Amino acid sequence: MRTFATLFLLLFLSEAEAFTIVNPYDKEIKEESLASVVVEADFAAVDSLVISNDANETVTLEVNPKRSHYCKSVNLHLGENSLKVVGYKEGKVVKEETKELFLTSQVDKEYRYPPKDYNKSYFHNDENEKICSKCHDMSVNEVEGVAFEDITKSNCYECHKKINRDEHSHAPSINWLCTSCHNGNVGAFNQTDNAKTKYSVPDPIEEICLSCHKKHKEEWSKKRFHHEPAESGRCNRCHNSHSSPSEFYLRKPAWELCTGCHKEKIEGVHIVKTFGRKAHPTHNVKDPSREGKDLSCVSCHNPHVSNAPSLLQSESAMGLCSRCHKK
Numbered sequence: 001m002r003t004f005a006t007l008f009l010l011l012f013l014s015e016a017e018a019f020t021i022v023n024p025y026d027k028e029i030k031e032e033s034l035a036s037v038v039v040e041a042d043f044a045a046v047d048s049l050v051i052s053n054d055a056n057e058t059v060t061l062e063v064n065p066k067r068s069h070y071c072k073s074v075n076l077h078l079g080e081n082s083l084k085v086v087g088y089k090e091g092k093v094v095k096e097e098t099k100e101l102f103l104t105s106q107v108d109k110e111y112r113y114p115p116k117d118y119n120k121s122y123f124h125n126d127e128n129e130k131i132c133s134k135c136h137d138m139s140v141n142e143v144e145g146v147a148f149e150d151i152t153k154s155n156c157y158e159c160h161k162k163i164n165r166d167e168h169s170h171a172p173s174i175n176w177l178c179t180s181c182h183n184g185n186v187g188a189f190n191q192t193d194n195a196k197t198k199y200s201v202p203d204p205i206e207e208i209c210l211s212c213h214k215k216h217k218e219e220w221s222k223k224r225f226h227h228e229p230a231e232s233g234r235c236n237r238c239h240n241s242h243s244s245p246s247e248f249y250l251r252k253p254a255w256e257l258c259t260g261c262h263k264e265k266i267e268g269v270h271i272v273k274t275f276g277r278k279a280h281p282t283h284n285v286k287d288p289s290r291e292g293k294d295l296s297c298v299s300c301h302n303p304h305v306s307n308a309p310s311l312l313q314s315e316s317a318m319g320l321c322s323r324c325h326k327k
């Protein structure tokens with residue numbers, strides 16, 4: 001009986017200590033579609049780790065006696081994700097553990113609000129960084145306003161390299177001037193983030209954006225009408241600050257972005273109201289006023305500001321029609 005209990009205890013111990021997921025935490029809210037998985041593993045109990053996400057993207061990491069921590073960036077999709085880590089010893093499963101994460105969206109209503117049991121958590125404090133600094137340099141080595149000649153030399157690069165993985169990357173991000181935005185401050189809408197991470201960004205972020213985009217600051221301040229999400233300074237509602245498939249770093253193609261908040265405008269009945277007229281197209285045809293582009297909401301509306309009501313791209317509704325209809 002006693003040997004049985006000891007055996008059981010031994011098995012239990014080896015399972016408990018085989019590996020620990022150091023990052024991410026469980027039920028974490030994410031804003032970028034990435035998570036860094038860091039696993040502390042004991043070679044005596046596991047010889048390989050298999051990390052996988054919901055898309056079944058799988059990576060196998062060989063555990064060796066000389067190394068304590070194993071790291072891998074993993075892709076996330078909108079909504080609830082589960083990341084699984086399985087530890088093997090000589091081909092047999094020793095331990096399995098899952099972490100649930102929720103990727104929020106600024107523009108899709110259904111993903112804007114995570115379930116109640118999820119929390120926003122932050123990584124960069126002295127205590128968390130201490131574990132990593134055995135192998136990673138955790139200090140900031142960027143010089144304000146000076147792009148890295150070799151971006152792999154940024155101390156942020158090794159852990160965050162996937163943040164600029166989309167086709168178009170925004171200048172300060174691709175030059176690894178991360179602290180130009182992540183300056184450690186908070187704004188009116190994220191007071192609760194104060195001092196939770198070294199690299200917080202103020203929300204609203206407009207002031208930082210316009211500190212580089214000075215021409216826009218000047219131009220926009222002179223206009224009569226301002227679009228609410230831009231006026232409130234939340235540029236990141238529509239723009240991803242890091243990278244995107246769009247040349248304007250949009251979170252979605254313009255038409256999808258606009259109709260996310262203005263669904264009722266899809267049919268285009270608001271454009272030509274004269275009795276008997278069909279609705280005006282709002283997409284899926286070429287835009288005669290913009291070479292090579294499709295018609296979309298931004299063909300007629302400025303997403304930020306305008307001197308005309310309804311944020312029209314021209315000074316008046318009549319002027320607007322003649323941009324595309326010449327007669």
Ligand code: HEC
Pocket residue numbers: 022023036037038067068069070071072073074128131132133134135136158159160161
């Ligand atoms: C024992 C040394 C060691 C420790 C401790 C360590 N790392 Fe790593 N990490 C590495 C090495 C080496 C790499 C380069 C890739 C590789 O060979 O695994 C790496 C790569 C990474 C990556 C990039 C993975 C990818 O898929 O590109 C991330 C993210 C990362 N580490 C995060 C962390 C975090 C967070 C901590 C602290 C909680 C940490 N690491 C602790 C050694 C370590």
Ligand code: HEC
Pocket residue numbers: 023024034035036037121122123124125132136137138139140141155156157158159160178179182197198199200
């Ligand atoms: C050892 C790896 C590592 C290094 C080096 C590193 N980070 Fe991180 N960072 C992480 C991890 C892990 C997270 C948590 C989010 C995640 O899972 O990717 C994180 C999160 C963040 C966040 C979100 C806020 C927070 O604290 O959770 C910001 C912003 C950030 N890092 C910026 C930076 C900047 C700027 C640098 C360079 C000065 C840097 N990081 C260097 C691993 C690292």
Ligand code: HEC
Pocket residue numbers: 169170171172177180181205208209210211212213235236239241247248249
């Ligand atoms: C440190 C300076 C800097 C900051 C801060 C900055 N930008 Fe930029 N941004 C640039 C530069 C330089 C370019 C031109 C090169 C490029 O496209 O990346 C640019 C380009 C852009 C573009 C592409 C269109 C264009 O005019 O070329 C958009 C959109 C944009 N930024 C939005 C933003 C938003 C939104 C913010 C705030 C979240 C912001 N920027 C903050 C420097 C900055």
Ligand code: HEC
Pocket residue numbers: 029030031032033034156160163170172173174176177178179180181182201205236237240241242
């Ligand atoms: C132009 C401003 C800007 C720059 C430059 C920038 N970021 Fe960010 N970053 C933001 C904003 C704003 C957020 C908040 C979430 C959002 O809007 O997507 C954010 C969020 C993050 C997050 C948190 C994602 C999460 O899941 O919660 C990480 C990690 C991050 N940034 C890392 C970096 C790194 C590393 C760099 C440098 C390569 C960098 N950022 C450069 C503006 C910026």
Ligand code: HEC
Pocket residue numbers: 206209210213216227229230231233234235236237238239248250254257298303304
């Ligand atoms: C409602 C969504 C939305 C918000 C909020 C928003 N933008 Fe934009 N922005 C867009 C769209 C859409 C485009 C691309 C327009 C096009 O295709 O002609 C764009 C283009 C841009 C450009 C490049 C084109 C140009 O006008 O020079 C810059 C720079 C820019 N935005 C900066 C900002 C800044 C700074 C803020 C915050 C003050 C902001 N944006 C807020 C949707 C938005």
Ligand code: HEC
Pocket residue numbers: 107225226227228229237238254257258259260261262297298301302303309310311
């Ligand atoms: C995050 C949600 C959101 C997104 C995305 C968004 N809007 Fe808006 N928009 C608003 C709000 C809020 C208002 C002000 C209240 C209202 O009129 O509904 C508004 C108002 C407007 C108005 C009326 C302005 C006036 O002065 O009468 C127009 C036109 C408009 N949006 C066009 C667009 C276009 C074009 C896009 C895509 C580039 C877009 N919106 C994307 C939230 C959004």
Ligand code: HEC
Pocket residue numbers: 255258259262265266270271280281282295296297298299300301310317320
């Ligand atoms: C062909 C030009 C054109 C296109 C395309 C277009 N609009 Fe409009 N939109 C107008 C005009 C003109 C008005 C002003 C109507 C008026 O004042 O009677 C307007 C008014 C609006 C208004 C404010 C007035 C109201 O009825 O609430 C919103 C919001 C709006 N449009 C959103 C959109 C969105 C979102 C899209 C894309 C799905 C879009 N528009 C596509 C021309 C266009």
Ligand code: HEC
Pocket residue numbers: 271272277278279280281285286287288289295299300317320321322323324325
């Ligand atoms: C940005 C370009 C653009 C602007 C501005 C624009 N249109 Fe159009 N319009 C189009 C395109 C593209 C079509 C579709 C033509 C086709 O199907 O070949 C169209 C079609 C139409 C049609 C025919 C609809 C049908 O039955 O298919 C009418 C009527 C019309 N527009 C009126 C207007 C009026 C009135 C305005 C000003 C309020 C206006 N348009 C502004 C691009 C524009």
